[in-house]
Amino acid sequence: MMLLVFMQIVFVLGVWQWLGGGLIPSPGKIGLRILEIIKSGSFWDNFMMSLILTLKGMFFALIIALAISYLSLVPFFRPLAKFVIKCRYLTLTGLIFLFTLLTSDGSQLKLSLLLFGIVPFFVTSLLSVIDGIDKQEYELCSTLGMHKWRTLWEVIIIGRLDQVFEVMRQNFAIAWMMITMVEGLSMSEGGLGAMLIKSNKYIDLATVFSILVIIFFIGVFFDYLLGALRYSFFPYTKIQLRNK
Amino acid sequence: MTYQKTEVLLKAENVGLSYAGKIILRDVNFTMHNIVRPDVCQGQVVSLIGRSGIGKTQLFKILAGMNKPTTGVVLIGEDMHEVREGEVGVVSQNYILFNHRSIKRNLEIALEHNDKNYTDADKKNIIKDYAEKFNLAEHLDKYPLQLSGGQRQRVSILQQALTSNKFILLDEPFSGLDVLVIDKVVDLLLKVSTLHELNTLIIVSHDIENSLAISDTVFIMANQPNKEGATITEKLDLIEMGMAWNPEIKNDHKFQEMVAHMKYKI
Numbered sequence: 473m474m475l476l477v478f479m480q481i482v483f484v485l486g487v488w489q490w491l492g493g494g495l496i497p498s499p500g501k502i503g504l505r506i507l508e509i510i511k512s513g514s515f516w517d518n519f520m521m522s523l524i525l526t527l528k529g530m531f532f533a534l535i536i537a538l539a540i541s542y543l544s545l546v547p548f549f550r551p552l553a554k555f556v557i558k559c560r561y562l563t564l565t566g567l568i569f570l571f572t573l574l575t576s577d578g579s580q581l582k583l584s585l586l587l588f589g590i591v592p593f594f595v596t597s598l599l600s601v602i603d604g605i606d607k608q609e610y611e612l613c614s615t616l617g618m619h620k621w622r623t624l625w626e627v628i629i630i631g632r633l634d635q636v637f638e639v640m641r642q643n644f645a646i647a648w649m650m651i652t653m654v655e656g657l658s659m660s661e662g663g664l665g666a667m668l669i670k671s672n673k674y675i676d677l678a679t680v681f682s683i684l685v686i687i688f689f690i691g692v693f694f695d696y697l698l699g700a701l702r703y704s705f706f707p708y709t710k711i712q713l714r715n716k
Numbered sequence: 717m718t719y720q721k722t723e724v725l726l727k728a729e730n731v732g733l734s735y736a737g738k739i740i741l742r743d744v745n746f747t748m749h750n751i752v753r754p755d756v757c758q759g760q761v762v763s764l765i766g767r768s769g770i771g772k773t774q775l776f777k778i779l780a781g782m783n784k785p786t787t788g789v790v791l792i793g794e795d796m797h798e799v800r801e802g803e804v805g806v807v808s809q810n811y812i813l814f815n816h817r818s819i820k821r822n823l824e825i826a827l828e829h830n831d832k833n834y835t836d837a838d839k840k841n842i843i844k845d846y847a848e849k850f851n852l853a854e855h856l857d858k859y860p861l862q863l864s865g866g867q868r869q870r871v872s873i874l875q876q877a878l879t880s881n882k883f884i885l886l887d888e889p890f891s892g893l894d895v896l897v898i899d900k901v902v903d904l905l906l907k908v909s910t911l912h913e914l915n916t917l918i919i920v921s922h923d924i925e926n927s928l929a930i931s932d933t934v935f936i937m938a939n940q941p942n943k944e945g946a947t948i949t950e951k952l953d954l955i956e957m958g959m960a961w962n963p964e965i966k967n968d969h970k971f972q973e974m975v976a977h978m979k980y981k982i
Contacts, residue, residue: 606812608810608812609812609814611780611782611806611808611812612806612808612813612814614782614801614802615780615801615805615806616802616825616826616879617881618829626814626825630816631814631816634816707859708815708859708861711859711861711862
């Protein structure tokens with residue numbers, strides 16, 4: 473299978489290289505530009521800026537989303553959770569002015585925008601995990617004499633921790649995609665998004681595509697890393713997947 | 717066969733259930749007694765038999781304290797109090813366990829909620845002892861999804877047996893199992909019932925032959941002509957009939973005749 477995928481990639485790259493040179497730069501040109509970008513010191517500063525902001529955003533978003541999701545079990549908080557889910561349809565661009573007034577610097581502005589952008593997606597995924605819990609698991613807890621807090625801990629918190637990790641993995645892609653957008657909205661402190669906007673401005677398509685390829689591979693790497701960590705922390709998830 | 721029926725362990729009094737004006741259960745009345753045999757630790761095995769869709773699961777949930785009946789009450793314990801959720805163990809048809817916990821941990825959790833305050837060493841010994849009795853010793857470190865359906869069922873039954881609940885409700889325990897595994901389940905249930913004098917297994921099933929073969933008392937659930945809602949239409953005292961506590965009962969001609977006859981009653 474791996475060999476087949478490898479051969480298909482080589483074929484596509486070969487065709488692209490052969491037909492290249494028009495609007496989209498050829499793979500060879502992009503590859504050379506990637507090397508140049510990586511060698512430049514400013515790339516690593518921008519990369520670290522984006523990565524740290526994404527991780528920070530993921531961390532806070534997860535805490536906020538978990539709090540909203542767990543609270544949604546109390547009927548009083550259910551409408552709040554439902555409203556947060558609907559916030560997926562709000563656009564960040566319209567909120568820049570408001571967040572600029574509410575925050576004191578560019579870093580806070582980007583973090584706030586990122587949080588506002590990804591928390592609804594986190595809550596959506598987490599609520600679907602909670603809603604998907606078999607009622608019989610709660611009944612098992614009651615037959616074992618567990619009180620409500622222990623049931624919450626066993627079934628929803630500990631029992632679904634592996635799925636929280638999976639939600640995190642899936643939503644990292646959204647956060648990573650959103651980070652370039654947020655950095656584009658507030659370019660003051662750089663980042664991969666700011667690099668992209670600048671390159672676009674000067675119609676430097678080789679650099680644009682090189683940054684896109686770098687962003688793509690970093691995203692894929694983190695997807696793999698979070699998946700591997702999930703299997704390592706929660707070995708039973710592998711069995712569950714195999715049984716499906 | 718010497719035996720004595722002593723105190724009442726569980727009593728259903730005029731239990732009825734309606735949903736949206738439709739009567740599901742009507743005037744369900746039965747009593748379960750402690751059965752005492754000299755020199756034997758004899759628990760009780762009671763079956764509630766009825767065809768699919770008759771309302772067995774609804775009655776099951778009422779007996780477990782999970783659902784409230786529309787009318788009537790289920791009483792248990794020495795003081796005959798109304799059953800509360802958690803007082804009756806439940807083994808569901810699909811053997812629900814904590815999939816994120818190993819088998820050992822699943823059993824430890826059951827012991828944590830036992831009335832007796834066991835030390836860690838006690839817990840370890842009890843689990844080891846029971847795991848050997850129930851052929852689970854080599855699976856203790858595995859996760860539930862690594863076990864077969866039959867093994868998961870054994871863990872599920874053992875888990876409930878390790879709590880301090882004396883009543884265990886089993887929903888269709890023979891469903892989806894092959895003949896060889898059913899024999900093992902029958903052995904296992906008999907073992908559990910004899911672990912304690914007051915242990916009472918209540919089997920809710922449509923499998924007449926296997927339920928009868930293991931029980932001392934059977935209640936038939938069915939509809940009566942021109943009356944809406946299922947009720948208990950017949951009680952079979954298999955001890956009086958000389959058909960209880962006999963491992964070879966399935967080979968008995970009279971038993972087979974009774975099973976055939978029962979099929980027309982449900």
